[in-house]
Amino acid sequence: MEQAQTNAQRIYDQVLTFATIYGGRIVLAIITLIIGLWLIGWAMRGLAAVMTKRHVDRDVQPFLLSLLNAVLRILLLLSIASTLGVQTTSFVAIIGAAGLAVGLALQGSLANFAGGVLILTFKPFRVGDLISAQGFTGNVEAIRIFDTILLTLDNKTIILPNGPLSTSSITNISTKGIIRVDQVYTVGSQNDLDATKASIQRVVDACPYALKDRQHDVLIAKLNANSREYDVRVWTKSDTYWDTYYYMLENIARQFGRDGIEAPKPKMFITNEE
Incomplete structure (x- = not known):
């Protein structure tokens, strides 16, 4: 006890x-x-x-x-x-x-995480924007913390890691709301200069996607021995960029056919040697 x-x-x-x-x-x-x-x-x-x-x-x-x-x-x-x-x-x-x-x-994943934070914070692009990055062009479908999903024009899904994406060059086609579609057309030098410009101008004026309050250009860019190159610059809204691009290609080809504008013809010089 x-x-x-x-x-x-x-x-x-x-x-x-x-x-x-x-x-x-x-x-x-x-x-x-x-x-x-x-x-x-x-x-x-x-x-x-x-x-x-x-x-x-x-x-x-x-x-x-x-x-x-x-x-x-x-x-x-x-x-x-x-x-x-x-x-x-x-x-x-x-x-x-x-x-x-x-x-x-996890250094790769951490780099992608940091890149995702930078992209989501500073917003170099947003969901729905048309961008060119890492060799791909398409609309941004989603911005996630580790990667960005891009939907290309041919409906392919591209997954871009945010680490390299945040440190590389990005072309945001949609930022300003309007964009210029630049194209080059080559025709034969046998075609009348004014007639060719007028043919292209008809398509530009008829384009439903071309902005009416902007000056569009049809300019001679280069003179070659048997051809001429024309720069065609059409202003349009960012979300109708590809509509304008393909409209111009198809309808200028049709208009050239109607107006008799011919493609370049190769020239052959033959000399007589005795």
């Missing part, structure tokens, strides 16, 4: 000593945890409101918020561990080593 009382007293003394040494730290750690979680939640809500106000794309908001939330929670846990007297140097080293290993293993 006396031994049991002695053991109980020893346990009581140890608990009292522990509470005396660490009680304040534990209370402070709990308070820090509660206040820290509240502050992180408040910061996340404020940041979400700012992103919405600044029209940051809704697709990228969850990724940025979850990433920042995870980083802040890790910092909070390290702060609490430091409050309890735990040495955090080893934890920081482990986290750093793990982050380096994951970064090396």
